Amino acid sequence: MPKPLITKTGNQNLLSGPMAKNATRGGRLHTGRRSENYLRALRALDGAGSLGTVDTEKFVDDIRREFHDRYTAQPLGIVGRCYLGDPFEVHTVTLDGSIIDHYRRGQELPGGMEKARTLAGSGSYAAIEVYPDRLVCLRPDGTVVPLGSGS
Amino acid sequence: MTDPAIANNLRSINRALDVMQRNQSVLGEQQGVLQQSVNQVKATGDQTRANLLTLVQQFDAFQRQSEFRHNLQVAETQIVQVKQQLETDYGHYKNVRRLATGTLQALDSGITSHGTMRQVSEELMLLTPQYWLAPALVAVAAWIRDDPALAAQALAEANRRSNDKTSLFFALVLRRHQRNAAAARWLGQYTARQDPARLSSEFMVILDAVSVGVFGHESKALVMGHLMDWYDRLSDDQATVDRQVTRWAAQLDAHRTPVDPRYHVLPQISSTWPQLKDLYEGATVHGLAERRLRAMFDGSIGQSEDLRVRVDNILEDLVSDFDAEEAPLRHREQELKELVKAKGDQVAADKAIQLAKPLREATHDFLTLISNAAVDPKKAGTSPGTQRFAVALAKDWISQASGRLEAANVVAHPAAVRVDIDGWHHLIDNTTSEQQVVHDLSTHIDRQTERAVAAVRFTGLPLTAAICAGLALLCALWAGIEQSVGIAVFFVLVTLGVGGWAAYQVYGLPARRAELRKQGERRKTVAVGQLRGGIAELLDLRAERERELALAPRLRQYLEQLNGAAFAVRAPDQLRGV
DSSP states (O other): OOOOSBOOOSSOHHHHSHHHHHOOSOSBOOOSOOOHHHHHHHHHHHTGGGSOHHHHHHHHHHHHHHHHTTTBOOOSEEEEEOOSOTTEEEEEEETTTTEEEEEETTOOOTTTTGGGHHHHHTSSSSEEEEOSSOEEEEOTTSOEEEOOTTO | OOHHHHHHHHHHHHHHHHHHHHHHHHHHHHHHHHHHHHHHHHHHHHHHHHHHHHHHHHHHHHHHHHHHHHHHHHHHHHHHHHHHHHHHHHTTHHHHHHHHHHHHHHHHHTOSOHHHHHHHHHHHHHHSTTOTHHHHHHHHHHHHTTOHHHHHHHHHHHHHHOHHHHHHHHHHHHHHTTOHHHHHHHHHHHHHHOOTTSEEGGGHHHHHHHHTTOSOHHHHHHHHHHHHHHHHHHHTOHHHHHHHHHHHHHHHHTSOOOOOTTOOSHHHHOTTHHHHHHHHHHHTHHHHHHHHHHHHHSSOOOOOSOHHHHHHHHHHHHHHHOOGGGHHHHHHHHHHHHHHHTTTOHHHHHHHHHHTHHHHOSEEOHHHHHHHHHHOHHHHTOOHHHHHHHHHHTHHHHHHHHHHHHHHHHHHSOSOEEEEETTEEEEEOTTOOHHHHHHHHHHHHHHHHHHHHHHOOSOSHHHHHHHHHHHHHHHHHHHHHTTOHHHHHHHHHHHHHHHHHHHHHHHHHHHHHHHHHHHHHHHHHHHHHHHHHHHHHHHHHHHHHHHHHTHHHHHHHHHHTOOGGGGSOOOGGGTTOO
């Protein structure tokens, strides 16, 4: 099992915040350009190992807000290239439990996120959002590429 | 036996040994020649195998050509048959179609009597039962000579036969004569009836009319309002947008630059080559798409300054291109034309037909209609101006399609490339050092060579022969001591024969080992050359692919600046309008 660097479970303030209360997986796909706040939060989370809990809460809340404010579907998780260095390859952010995990090479990603691994590890995209039926590639400039539902 | 006799015998044995040594050296030379002959036979064998392979390839190519020729002949014959059937079944519609613009132009010039117009239109009404255009023309002729009763009757009949086409026809005819308010009413009626999820193909006429500037202020505002509303509404439906993106992805992917034939080593040594080739060619679609789009938007489209000419062109399209009953035959004709265009290659033709499939549906959603006009204006029955308008409206889907192809290309990139050379294989990835793999390959071939050299030893039959010769010599000496001359001579001969053969084998061993080493060195040089060439080609191909993929953002930037509204041209009679 990967060692969770930051783990929040149960009835904690992240889940009781306004964003979490209204967070939804349903709704249409957010295909617009992602905000600077969202991108900043993603970048910051990559170095989450050195961040304090309060900062992490703020960044995960920023990520949730991106979808919540637009009444769009929230991804199951976000996979990004890990810059912690060898042997870590990718990290995942799951918005439900606000868990950030860093994965080593060859270590399988849980919850259907494995299919985003190659894209995330390629370095061509800032992150990959994983939805139940599709992947959305996020470019560093905030534009997105929704892949087909079969992808 | 006396001493001189023994001395004589020993002399003859010495002479025989001398002769044998000479024979051995001759045999050694002959072995060299034999080795050369064996090499030649091997080279001839390789050449024969290569020739056979070429022959098989030529035979396959011949068989394919023959199949293509047959398909082409059949398609050409069938096109003639389909055209004949179209002519027989619907040829008489042509006269009615010609009369549509003919009547209006005759009215412009004022040199045709009302009686003639009435007579011709009513005659055609009799000759073309169930065709919507005939009563519409009777209505036009009645309108021209101010016969409202007949005009209303004929109009009702035309509406009954095809409500939508009749509305569009009269909207265009009225706009031609600048009766703008009336034209807008017809158009309003028409658009109000339309369901943006199920538009008939004649709706293309509206796109055409907007893009070439046929509509006046009243109609244009109405139509553009509807179009943008539909566009926004359907764009919210992810499934409909996905269909457009998938279609554009297939469209972009159909135009690839083939890989340069200078890559010839990698295809020979790598089983990953088909994947690498596909990835490179897949990466070229973005640059090609940008070039094609730039060519499409470059230059001006020659539009007539006369509103009537513009309307007549669209009227001709309306009356000629969108009759559903002719559609099956026209589609068949199109399929056969694709086969002829592909020079009989059924697979290529099927691919083109599949790409054009959305054009053949009876109804389309609005977004598909836009894609139809943008992908192939000729087949969709629209003008190049409309294509620009449609591409500008479809820019987001093209951009997404390009992004999707780019992502698919990134995902499909193999983590390692396998090379197979002379029984050695290796996976080359980002961490591989060229020196290391070259060393690995050299070691492999050296090991094989050493194994082959080690196998060339003085063992088996030659060793047995040498032992036998030794035993025979002992027997000869024993017989000599026992003074049995005959037996001694016999054993001496056996010793000479068997021993000579064994000695010959021993003598040939160093030459064979040297030859094997020489061959090993040659193999190593060729193999290392191949490996180095393959790695160089791999690096070149990777760099080229990355260069091609880097063109994807440029394509997106280009698409970004296209603006749909800018391609909706103003009407020539209202250039100063709002």
